[in-house]
Amino acid sequence: MKKIQILGTGCSKCKTLLANAEEAVKALDIEATIEKVDKIQDIMKFGVMTTPALVVDGVVKSAGKVLSADEIKKFLG
């Protein structure tokens, strides 16, 4: 069971990343929860300076980039 978090304060890029993450999970057919973290105080706890950011099981995998579903798959495999 993977825990995926999308960090972002709600700009359009964050929504795209969220959609791509959902697509990646569906394509890999794995069990995962996807959570959106949009409170800035919570985002800062991860120490990122650019959003959107992708966090898998508490580890920041990328920041400031809209990853494609394929790129996200690599972090879930």
Place this chain on the structure above:
Amino acid sequence: MNTGHVIRNIWPSLVLKGAGLLLIWGVAYWNLELFSGWITYGVLGLPQGNHFSTAFQFFIFETPKVLMLLTLIVFVVGIIRSFFTPERTRRILAGKRESVGNVLAALLGIVTPFCSCSAVPLFIGFVTAGIPLGVTLSFLISAPMVNEIALVLLFGMFGWKVAAIYLGMGLIIAMVAGWVIGRLKMERHVEDWVYATGLSAGLEEEQLDIAARIQLGRDAVRDIVGKVWLYVMIGIAVGAGIHGYVPANAMASFMGKGAWWSVPLAVVIGVPMYSNAAGIIPIVQALLGKGAALGTVLAFMMAVIALSLPEAIILRKVLKPRLLAAFFGVVAIGIMAVGYLFNFIM
């Protein structure tokens, strides 16, 4: 040892390919005027010296010219930016004295990838790393204001002097405004929870090879040129229309040099407006073409790009009202100063 061998082998073909592409680009670029004349008068057989022909040739000359410039610059800037992550910029700025810090922050604002939606996490990341407030704000002013798209468009449409002055003035405003806010000692007007946020390590830096950096440059081109080409074409079409038809001083009476109040008015109108650098170019083009003074128009453009209501709302999360007002006030004054200076020297 093996990887070293591979890297050495990539370079010659890369350099060759780059040089070849640049040569093709250059030949095409310097023949655009000839080509546009040939299309207009040779292929289509439009009459010489007619308003429509002039406007048409202007359009098919300027559009590829500006788009080619934009593609080249955005690609190069995309590669340069792959060397300057926000984390790295923060490391460079941490522990610098204030005045040196303001200068460096303004310069790094140009080369560090930045999106206004990341302004808040970036702000927090900088101040919690011990970067002085004024230095952080120098960065936050320079990053959106000194914009490579605006720079290319100004260069393409109004020449290198206007572009250079825009660049220089943008940097100076960022440096001075940040420095002034630093002198005002407004640290206590940052929202309290910001300094309580612990500094965490964040992302470790990825080591990118040259192929990955080139890919980032190409991504930037696809992303940015893909988004702005339409605005560019509209801007040039407006310019072409003016080129052929509109009398040159329709706007002169109330946005010309004579009207002293036009500069502050331009800033006051510009602040609530929100647009990207490319979207504003058609308006700039139209205003200038109709006789508005360059300083007034540049002030308007800088106000639209660097100061906006959405940005104020975003920054309000971390800045208390007085500091936010000081930030907008100091930058607005700086922009007005640029407007007056321009109108005075041109």
